[in-house]
Amino acid sequence: MNIKSLSLVNFKNYNSLDVSFSDKINCFTGNNGAGKTNILDAIYYLSFSKSFFSSIDGLNIKHGQDLFVIQGSYIIKDAEENIYCGYEKGKKKKVKRNKKEYERLADHIGLIPLVMITPSDISLIIGGSDERRKFVDGIISQYNRNYLYDLQRYNKALLQRNYLLKEAAKTKSNNDDVIEIYDQQLIETGNRIFEERKKFTDEIIPVFQKYFEHISMGYEKVQLNYSSSLYDKGMKVLLEESKAKDKIARTTTEGIHKDDLELLLGEYLIRKLGSQGQQKSYLIALKLAQFEYIQKICGFKPILLLDDVFDKLDSSRVEQIIELVSQRSFGQIFITDTNSNRINKVLNSVNDNYFHFNVDNAQLTKVYETD
Amino acid sequence: MSPVIIYSMDISQLPSRLLENAVNEFSKLPGIGKKTALRLVLHMLNQPTEDALSFANALIQMKEEVKLCVKCNNITEEELCSICSSNVRDESLICVVESIKELIAIESTSQYKGLYHILGGRISPMDGIGPRDLNVDSLEDRVVNNVVAEVILALSTTMEGETTSFYIFRRLEKHKVPLSTLARGISIGDELEYTDEITLGRSLLNRMPYHGK
Numbered sequence A: 001m002n003i004k005s006l007s008l009v010n011f012k013n014y015n016s017l018d019v020s021f022s023d024k025i026n027c028f029t030g031n032n033g034a035g036k037t038n039i040l041d042a043i044y045y046l047s048f049s050k051s052f053f054s055s056i057d058g059l060n061i062k063h064g065q066d067l068f069v070i071q072g073s074y075i076i077k078d079a080e081e082n083i084y085c086g087y088e089k090g091k092k093k094k095v096k097r098n099k100k101e102y103e104r105l106a107d108h109i110g111l112i113p114l115v116m117i118t119p120s121d122i123s124l125i126i127g128g129s130d131e132r133r134k135f136v137d138g139i140i141s142q143y144n145r146n147y148l149y150d151l152q153r154y155n156k157a158l159l160q161r162n163y164l165l166k167e168a169a170k171t172k173s174n175n176d177d178v179i180e181i182y183d184q185q186l187i188e189t190g191n192r193i194f195e196e197r198k199k200f201t202d203e204i205i206p207v208f209q210k211y212f213e214h215i216s217m218g219y220e221k222v223q224l225n226y227s228s229s230l231y232d233k234g235m236k237v238l239l240e241e242s243k244a245k246d247k248i249a250r251t252t253t254e255g256i257h258k259d260d261l262e263l264l265l266g267e268y269l270i271r272k273l274g275s276q277g278q279q280k281s282y283l284i285a286l287k288l289a290q291f292e293y294i295q296k297i298c299g300f301k302p303i304l305l306l307d308d309v310f311d312k313l314d315s316s317r318v319e320q321i322i323e324l325v326s327q328r329s330f331g332q333i334f335i336t337d338t339n340s341n342r343i344n345k346v347l348n349s350v351n352d353n354y355f356h357f358n359v360d361n362a363q364l365t366k367v368y369e370t371d
Numbered sequence B: 001m002s003p004v005i006i007y008s009m010d011i012s013q014l015p016s017r018l019l020e021n022a023v024n025e026f027s028k029l030p031g032i033g034k035k036t037a038l039r040l041v042l043h044m045l046n047q048p049t050e051d052a053l054s055f056a057n058a059l060i061q062m063k064e065e066v067k068l069c070v071k072c073n074n075i076t077e078e079e080l081c082s083i084c085s086s087n088v089r090d091e092s093l094i095c096v097v098e099s100i101k102e103l104i105a106i107e108s109t110s111q112y113k114g115l116y117h118i119l120g121g122r123i124s125p126m127d128g129i130g131p132r133d134l135n136v137d138s139l140e141d142r143v144v145n146n147v148v149a150e151v152i153l154a155l156s157t158t159m160e161g162e163t164t165s166f167y168i169f170r171r172l173e174k175h176k177v178p179l180s181t182l183a184r185g186i187s188i189g190d191e192l193e194y195t196d197e198i199t200l201g202r203s204l205l206n207r208m209p210y211h212g213k
């Protein structure tokens, strides 16, 4: 699967753009603010019907204009597919597949699998545990609606239960009979969520190890664990045992909402000890494991977007990453970088076809194309 | 009265205190803002006196004479509502609904011949509605003091609806009364391929025997 061409109207800093892509590697170099990342975001839009960066569609319209249009022509399972995404101020966003508008945007998600890595993703490595739960939940629920439904029910029940715990403390009254109803819902959904998260992490951990070792050329020892108190006890026992503690804390202290991914470098948490280069390598290995997981589920290779990922990485790691993603196991790739020399050097060593574009003030110039 | 005055009138400075009172009362209604209230009041002012009186009387009479059925909390002018006092309805069936709106919806299907029990809401502590704010005690009394063959829980499939169903289940389980809930599944006339996975999965789990129709 790949995107053959993209056209933009009034999207971010582009007035209009028509560009064709290589089915393998596409590089965009140029200064910050030139519009490299906006091309990647447009491709992201066509997969997820929203921007990677902002959930407000209006912010993506070119300044002073009233609407934007993104169109992409794809080859999916040997058939040509045209995807349209348009937004006009004050109107409903429209997503069309081969000129037919979707009734529900959710129905489009999953047609064009895509994995994007940007510098802001580093919060997955160095941020709080909620970032890592969001990562795991986002991937599983994209292909498992039952999981998403359980997650929504768990979170709602959790809010109600925490509210009841606070009320009981404030009014010094007993509302155990109502708390028990929500316990029941947390038990039912919590156990299932744990099982799905375990299944998912069991699958991506060895893949992650493989990629990290490749990027760091085997010099560093890493370990990724799914940590959850549900390993030892079911949700029912956990809630029973922590009831007294919950009443004092006025909140639910145990459950799958406390799960985390433990990211270790040697024996230490990477967010506390790792260098920027190590943290970035960790992030890239994790995202590539996500890539492989999605590929396995949908049966073909997602599009891979690498936005400015080489910054702060030493040249050997950059070469390892390029070598890795240009292998057969990855499909179409889009790379942005401010450093044109760095890209040229690594591309020269790659035996694969690629397009190299220079981006300057929302103008694209193809500077190189392999034949 | 010239329309120019109506549109340029400052609502905070009405020419009459009585007019202001009426506007305030109207604007207490759900979905009615001050501007709409003023428009309605000016309309009433322009109506013949007898029309305005019959409007006011309808409200007073409704408020004074409409009560809630002592058995099921349905709206009635008597002690018992027309459903509870009917002698053609099956008294051993109780259908539990959130409000009168759901009762009306079920009645319009003409498929149900039992009695009702209106809860008066659904449990959501964060919105200030706990189980004690609902008519669950009276439901339990009905189950204990009557011969009840089945209690049908006809609540929404939202989280709040399910919570409420579960609470009622907890309250009634010791009385050994058979409980049932509305079937969840594919809507009539729906294309299978467009049905969402949750509904489709549920429908498959709760599939039923087929005898040719």
Ligand SMILES: [Zn+2]
Residues within 6 Å of the ligand: B069, B070, B071, B072, B073, B074, B080, B081, B082, B083, B084, B085
């Ligand atoms: Zn009644």
